[in-house]
Amino acid sequence: MLQVNHLSFQYVAKKNVLKNIHFSLKKGEHLCIMGESGCGKSTLLKLIYGLLDATEGTIFWNSTPVLGPKFHLVPGMEFFKYVAQDFDLMPYTSVSENIKKFLSRFHPEESEQRTQELLEVIEMKAFENTKVKNLSGGQKQRVAIARALANEPELILLDEPFGQIDNFKKNSLRRKLFQYLKEKNIACIVATHDKEDALSFADFLMVIQHQEIIVFDSPTTIYNNPSQKYIAALFDDVNEIKIAQKERLLYPHQLKIVENSIYEATVLNTYYRGNYWLIEADFESQKVFLNHPFEIKKGTEIKLFFEF
Numbered sequence: 684m685l686q687v688n689h690l691s692f693q694y695v696a697k698k699n700v701l702k703n704i705h706f707s708l709k710k711g712e713h714l715c716i717m718g719e720s721g722c723g724k725s726t727l728l729k730l731i732y733g734l735l736d737a738t739e740g741t742i743f744w745n746s747t748p749v750l751g752p753k754f755h756l757v758p759g760m761e762f763f764k765y766v767a768q769d770f771d772l773m774p775y776t777s778v779s780e781n782i783k784k785f786l787s788r789f790h791p792e793e794s795e796q797r798t799q800e801l802l803e804v805i806e807m808k809a810f811e812n813t814k815v816k817n818l819s820g821g822q823k824q825r826v827a828i829a830r831a832l833a834n835e836p837e838l839i840l841l842d843e844p845f846g847q848i849d850n851f852k853k854n855s856l857r858r859k860l861f862q863y864l865k866e867k868n869i870a871c872i873v874a875t876h877d878k879e880d881a882l883s884f885a886d887f888l889m890v891i892q893h894q895e896i897i898v899f900d901s902p903t904t905i906y907n908n909p910s911q912k913y914i915a916a917l918f919d920d921v922n923e924i925k926i927a928q929k930e931r932l933l934y935p936h937q938l939k940i941v942e943n944s945i946y947e948a949t950v951l952n953t954y955y956r957g958n959y960w961l962i963e964a965d966f967e968s969q970k971v972f973l974n975h976p977f978e979i980k981k982g983t984e985i986k987l988f989f990e991f
């Protein structure tokens with residue numbers, strides 16, 4: 684189990700980047716860290732891996748303390764793996780050699796089998812003999828993930844793991860990777876801006892704002908009851924509107940166009956979203972967004988129903 688106890692961190696004296704971070708994660712559980720750019724997600728991953736020394740607080744994996752570079756000549760805990768945003772691969776060797784580097788040379792058959800299994804997970808079988816320097820950013824990212832998994836870690840830390848991968852590949856890769864981690868009972872912490880990483884695959888979601896954890900719960904609980912716009916906006920466009928004197932936070936799918944309602948609005952713009960249109964409208968001098976199956980002309984008067 685990972686136990687992070689009242690952790691604080693400063694790059695520069697007296698300026699906290701993280702403050703009183705406190706949580707635990709069991710073996711095999713998946714946690715997603717979200718929050719605006721610069722809120723400290725990567726810093727937290729680096730602290731947990733042991734690349735930075737905490738200013739205050741402690742980190743334990745079971746009974747082993749996680750210590751930073753002040754205490755280790757080669758920082759980074761050996762039973763964890765960390766895939767940074769700049770994946771540090773060997774450019775002049777092949778994809779499979781990059782993966783094999785972390786596997787035992789004394790068991791070549793086992794090592795080959797494991798490499799093949801991981802090439803399958805990252806969907807890179809066709810590139811096994813390609814030199815890393817000839818791969819795209821997204822392909823390199825996938826090799827970095829496979830390499831981190833080569834020597835089965837107990838915890839894997841992933842920083843924006845699919846950031847450079849196109850949507851088509853991203854969805855299938857995500858499913859394969861997270862399913863693989865669950866099968867092997869590997870704990871996982873993902874720092875991401877992508878709601879799909881959080882909603883479909885995480886057991887827990889942590890949101891950081893102003894250096895602190897503002898919520899730590901299951902993705903469904905957080906999505907269905909966002910306590911503030913900052914949290915809801917991680918998942919979708921969000922409406923913060925006053926309805927009958929009461930402030931409400933509503934996602935666009937919670938606003939419907941109906942035949943009769945006391946709530947009237949005027950369409951300002953429409954945006955094509957594939958299987959629906961996002962409608963921007965003026966409701967009592969407030970800008971609102973709603974999903975609708977058809978396009979609606981600018982200036983059309985509509986009546987709204989709010990689902991809450």
Ligand SMILES: Nc1ncnc2c1ncn2[C@@H]1O[C@H](COP(=O)(O)OP(=O)(O)OP(=O)(O)O)[C@@H](O)[C@H]1O
Pocket residue numbers: 694695700718719720721722723724725726727874
């Ligand atoms: N080496 C460093 N020295 C000083 N300040 C740093 C350093 N690295 C990061 N910071 C600062 O610490 C804060 C947190 O950065 P961090 O990279 O952890 O954020 P993040 O949430 O991962 O951002 P993003 O989502 O953009 O990747 C930022 O204000 C950043 O400017």
